[in-house]
Amino acid sequence: MATTLARACCSTSFGLLDPASLVDSPRLLSSRVSFLGTPVKLNGRLASYQGASEHGGFLHTRRVSQRLQVSAAVKEVTGSLVKGAGLRFGVVVGRFNEIITKPLLAGALDAFYKHQVREEDIDVTWVPGSFEIPVVAQQLAMSKKYHAILCIGAVVRGATTHYDAVANSAASGIMSASLKSNVPCIFGVLTTENMEQAIDRAGGKAGNKGAEAAITALEMASLIQHHLVD
Ligand SMILES: Nc1c(NC[C@H](O)[C@H](O)[C@H](O)CO)[nH]c(=O)[nH]c1=O
Numbered sequence: 001m002a003t004t005l006a007r008a009c010c011s012t013s014f015g016l017l018d019p020a021s022l023v024d025s026p027r028l029l030s031s032r033v034s035f036l037g038t039p040v041k042l043n044g045r046l047a048s049y050q051g052a053s054e055h056g057g058f059l060h061t062r063r064v065s066q067r068l069q070v071s072a073a074v075k076e077v078t079g080s081l082v083k084g085a086g087l088r089f090g091v092v093v094g095r096f097n098e099i100i101t102k103p104l105l106a107g108a109l110d111a112f113y114k115h116q117v118r119e120e121d122i123d124v125t126w127v128p129g130s131f132e133i134p135v136v137a138q139q140l141a142m143s144k145k146y147h148a149i150l151c152i153g154a155v156v157r158g159a160t161t162h163y164d165a166v167a168n169s170a171a172s173g174i175m176s177a178s179l180k181s182n183v184p185c186i187f188g189v190l191t192t193e194n195m196e197q198a199i200d201r202a203g204g205k206a207g208n209k210g211a212e213a214a215i216t217a218l219e220m221a222s223l224i225q226h227h228l229v230d
C-alpha cells in the first residue's frame, strides 16, 4: 500500500519527487508528504485523492505528467469587500469629457459608501485630462496617506492619433505610479472609440466602470492592509 501511495502521491511541499525515491525513503515520505483522503480510481487506476490534509487546509491534487502532485494545505488570501471602514482612498479625476467622468466619479463614491468606506477617508483631486492623472496619482501614493489611489478618466477617440498617445500614457503612467509607490493605483480610465461607448459605461447599459474600479481599489487596499502588511 505504501508503495502505491508513494507512487501516486509523489510530491512534497517542495516540489515533485520521483515516486521511487519516496518509496526508498519512507522517512522522507512521512516527514514531508502529508496527505489523507479517499483514493479516486479511474479505469481501475489511481487517479487522485480528495480530502482534507492533516493541517486542515484543503488538499489539492492534480495529475502531473502521469503522476499525482499532492501539496500540503495551500494558504490563500484575498481582499475583503466588507471591511472598508478605516481604509483611505485618493481619487484622481480627469475633467476632460466631464460629462462622462462626473458620473464615473459618482458611481465610484456610491460604491465606496456601500462598502463601509467613510466620506472622511476619501479625497478627490481634479486634473485637466487623463494625461495629467499619473503625476498626481504618484504624488498621492507616495504621500503614504492612502491605501489605494483610484484614477478616473474618459479618453474618447477623435479624428487624429492623439487618442493613442493619451490613452497609452495614462495606462503606463498609472501602472508606473503603482510600482514606484507600492500603493495600488487603479486604472478606472475609459478608453472608447466613441462617446456612445463611454456613456454606456458611465451608468448606461454596460454599467458604471467607475463603481467597478472603486470595488477593485477596495479589494486591493484590503488585501494589502489586512493580509500583506506585517
Ligand atoms: N482627448 C482627451 C484628452 N486630452 C487631453 C489630455 O488628457 C491632456 O490634458 C492634454 O494633452 C494636455 O496635457 N484627455 C482625456 O482625458 N480624454 C480625452 O478624450
Ligand SMILES: CC(=O)[C@@H](O)COP(=O)(O)O
Binding pocket: 155, 156, 157, 158, 159, 160, 161, 162, 163, 164, 166
Ligand atoms: C483622445 C483625444 O485626444 C481626442 O479626443 C482628441 O480629438 P482629435 O483626435 O479629433 O483631436
